[in-house]
Amino acid sequence: MSGPKGSYVQGMASNTRPRAVSGFAGVATLLPHRAEEIMETYSINAESRTIGGKGDVRKARAKGSTPGVIYRAGEAAVAVGFDGAALSAIFRKSNDPNTIVQINLGGQNFPCLIREIQRNPLSRRVEHVDFHHVKPGERVRVRVAVTTSGRAAGVRAGGQLRLLARAVNLMCDSYQVPASVNIDVTSLETGRFIKASQLELPEGASIMFAQDFNVVTVEGKVKEEVVADAAPAAGGTAAPAGKAAAGKAAPAGKAAPAKAAAAKAPAKK
Incomplete structure (x- = not known):
């Protein structure tokens, strides 16, 4: 069975009781979201x-x-x-x-x-x-598409926006079903997520899930701070290993001519 993109009215009979979240929780890093216009x-x-x-x-x-x-x-x-x-x-x-x-x-x-x-x-x-x-x-359970707007901060820094959930389950008035739930990702930085519980919904609508989940993120390398090398100890600098090894080998090389000179000297009678 298939139909237009998205899903349709879903039955409520289930052995698991999904969690309903109205609006979004007060989180310090919460980003602004909005719901699209109601359907015709x-x-x-x-x-x-x-x-x-x-x-x-x-x-x-x-x-x-x-x-x-x-x-x-x-x-x-x-x-x-x-x-x-x-x-x-x-x-x-x-x-x-x-x-x-x-x-x-x-x-x-x-x-x-x-x-x-x-x-x-x-x-x-x-x-x-x-x-x-x-x-x-009448309240119905429907599956509504997720869309994004804006250019994420992480994308401006070289990351890639990734939509992890293309639709969410909503419980809402049958005449107040939004065409989609839009997420403004302008402030979303690399490595950060927006969760289902953070989506802003129309008045009276609830998002249904058994466990909270990530909806959108920005993937990419997070910039790391460059830490300068430790300063050398007082009294001089450490010689490179290669030079140190060469310095130790030099006396051994000089000892070889001395043995050759001893071999040329005449033996005492």
């Missing part, structure tokens, strides 16, 4: 369909209708057919997988977020969509 809404027309086997789904696709299901909390799911090309056009225009889509069905409007999209692996054409019906004020 778009509309598509749909018609009811009978949930059948694969044969019925193929017939619907042959007629140009893309099958989908609207899931509603506490109510029965609704099977629909719609123009898949129109839905693809919406995502190309919004460039946001968390766009609210108003589904017009028999005079009723169903505002929905996308739960899952199934595409043809070759043509990438939309083949099936699961919609999640949402209401104003």
Whole structure:
């Protein structure tokens, strides 16, 4: 299963309880961040369909209708057919997988977020969509892209910016899902990190994680202070090892001619 970049509404059933952090903690080295503008809404027309086997789904696709299901909390799911090309056009225009889509069905409007999209692996054409019906004020868990702005201090010094997490999980109002979470990295120095708990979020939004993690950093060599060599001891400088060795070898070289002279002298009678 795949869809537009990013992810969609996620179910809350889990054996682990993620940690929710609203806004960010007061940290001395905290950098300024901001959340992007809230998403727009778009509309598509749909018609009811009978949930059948694969044969019925193929017939619907042959007629140009893309099958989908609207899931509603506490109510029965609704099977629909719609123009898949129109839905693809919406995502190309919004460039946001968390766009609210108003589904017009028999005079009723169903505002929905996308739960899952199934595409043809070759043509990438939309083949099936699961919609999640949402209401104003309803809190949903969504996955939102992370972006950066500014030129980091570490990059200006020769480092390289590295985005460690391209998306984060948020819990927020279904009508207040940000298109992305932007991080201003202007003050980020080489070797420093910005963590998930430091991201600034829209009012009422919380970031979900079981354990805090790094989102962005600047990699590169950290400048080291140059320490001068220790001053030589009073009374002179130490001779290089090579010269010292040569100085010791000199007397041995001079002793050789003395032995040769002794050999030439006549023996005493």
